[in-house]
Amino acid sequence: MIEIKNVNKNFGETSILRDVSFVCEEGKTNLIIGGSGSGKTVLMKCIVGLFEIDNGGIYYHGRSFSELNFTERKEIRKEIGMVFQGGALFDSMTVEENLAFPLTMFTDMNKNDKRDRVNFCLSRVNLENVNKKFPSELSGGMKKRVAIARAIVMNPKYLFCDEPNSGLDPQTSIVIDNLIMEITQEYGITTLINTHDMNSVLEHGDKIFFIYKGQLWWEGDKETVLTASNKELRDLVFASKILREFRK
């Protein structure tokens, strides 16, 4: 469980996040939706501590993250897996080394155990025979999948994904969505996803938080998102023609 309480974030004079509060539940797929530039990425980076918040608090199972120093945060960081918008794979390492890296840094696993764990995570994202490839030799969708595999290699308690299916074809996109959802339920992970993919929203939104101009504008789930009366939310949800037809 992650609690976000009254978070404010400014870049210089510009206020990006204003008084955002919500709770991400365990074992559920929590979604942040919102238009481009609404502050989703900034919010996620604030939650994981890549940006310092100006006001408010972030609590991981009651532990106040924002008040900790680097060493103390390290303990929570080891329970976090994150999939960045661009993948952020280490491009000097092969796929295998990318996954094995956190294992080497934080565990005492021997070579065989590491190899097994790496192969297990790769098979979990339906990737085979890419162990020795470098990230530059992979397609966009494969990179995303490797990034997910790397994010779950340490058995995280918290999983963050910044637009896991942007730039993917609809089929791969669904595969990735299902994958994240399965992992979330299977291991009871608290998952938080930034997305503007309406398919994922309607399919997997156990909890949905709509951010509009840096504020939490609406909160609900996949059942209520289609019937909500909030104007800005409707504009976002029904931007596509198919969904407009569907509404009629």
Added chain:
Amino acid sequence: MKALIEKPEKFDVYRRQVVKEMESIGFGSLGIVAIISMFIGAVITIQTSYNLLSPFVPLYAVAVVARDSIIIEFSPTIICLVLAGKVGSSIASELGTMRVTEQIDALEIMGINASGYLVLPKIIAAVIILPFIVVLSMVLGILGGLIGGVASGVISAVEFAHGLQVRFVPFNVTFALTKTVFFAYIITSVPAFHGFYAKGSALEVGKASTRAVVYSSVALLVADYVLTQIFLA
């Protein structure tokens, strides 16, 4: 699962990083260092003999002067300046690219101290390996001086070898290597800083790497001046 999370210290990983950086900074520069040292050694010898051309100055003095200029100034300073360009731009662009593609953020999310993991091994590697490179450059510079001097007929091999032994001050080598350690720190830390804190896009990475080379070269020259004043003035 608990064991999975404990044991933060991974000395082995850091040691391997240092060795890897020593290879890329050290071995990667051997070719250019050898070429520059040989040629400049030859030029210094010929030029010195031209400047000292006088019946009152013994011929072996050419070797004395060439040796000292190579040891005190040329090998440590010029070689490190060249490496500031070569090593500096590669460090700045490597770290800058890692920054803008969020690889540094990814390290930090994992709970790894990114600057400790990425920057420190480079500095340590340079501080260890550059004195060896500079010693090599001194030897090759003097060898180049001998070859150039003999080939152009300004000095015989015997005179040159004799001159090398006249008034040799071991402290000059100590001084040169001390300078090198400072320079090694400058030409890795300054570019690392520019790369690590690069912002924006690939274009910015290019700019950061240019800035890194300029700043570290100037810092190196200032340090050279200050150290020379402290130790030799």
